[in-house]
Amino acid sequence: MGELEELYERHRDEVAFFIVYIREAHPEDGWVLADNRGDEVALADPTTLEERAAAADACVVRLDTRIPVLLDDVDDAVALAYGGWPDRLYLIGRDGRIAFQGGRGPDGFEPAELARAIEAELG
Numbered sequence: 001m002g003e004l005e006e007l008y009e010r011h012r013d014e015v016a017f018f019i020v021y022i023r024e025a026h027p028e029d030g031w032v033l034a035d036n037r038g039d040e041v042a043l044a045d046p047t048t049l050e051e052r053a054a055a056a057d058a059c060v061v062r063l064d065t066r067i068p069v070l071l072d073d074v075d076d077a078v079a080l081a082y083g084g085w086p087d088r089l090y091l092i093g094r095d096g097r098i099a100f101q102g103g104r105g106p107d108g109f110e111p112a113e114l115a116r117a118i119e120a121e122l123g
Contacts, residue, residue, distance in 0.1 A: 003111035004089075008067050011118055015091075019065065021056035022072040022079035049074055089114045093121055 008017045024045050046052035049071065056069055072078040079085045086105055091114060093099030100117030102108055 004114075005065060005067070007111055007115050007118070011122075014122060015118055017067050019067050019069045020072055020078055020084065021052065021059060021069055022084050023076055024055055047074060091117045091121060 011017075024043050043055050043058070044051075046055050052071055052074060056071055060069055072084075076085075082088065082090060083104070087109055088104055089100070089102035089109060089111065090098060091100035099121050100114060102110055102113055
């Protein structure tokens with residue numbers, strides 16, 4: 001998340017940055033990653049908003065991010081509307097429309113592309 005944090009620090013006075021925490025990508029009761037085991041990350045897929053909030057809090061601490069975090073509800077409305085699973089970068093332009101939609105993560109998670117889109121939007 002280093003590049004994204006740098007982008008946030010550079011533009012946080014000009015652009016409202018948010019991380020939207022959506023469903024857990026690698027829950028214990030789903031697709032578990034060996035890396036998670038090594039990092040001692042073990043979360044069940046949250047079934048309530050309170051559980052999702054606790055998982056998001058743990059993520060914020062582990063990632064040591066200062067970017068504000070919003071929660072998608074357990075109906076996954078935001079993730080479904082934006083195709084955000086497992087992760088994706090967006091820029092909403094001044095006109096309220098999508099100015100940039102990054103590729104699906106993790107391979108399509110390219111903060112440098114978002115940086116270029118921000119520079120173009122700020123003109």
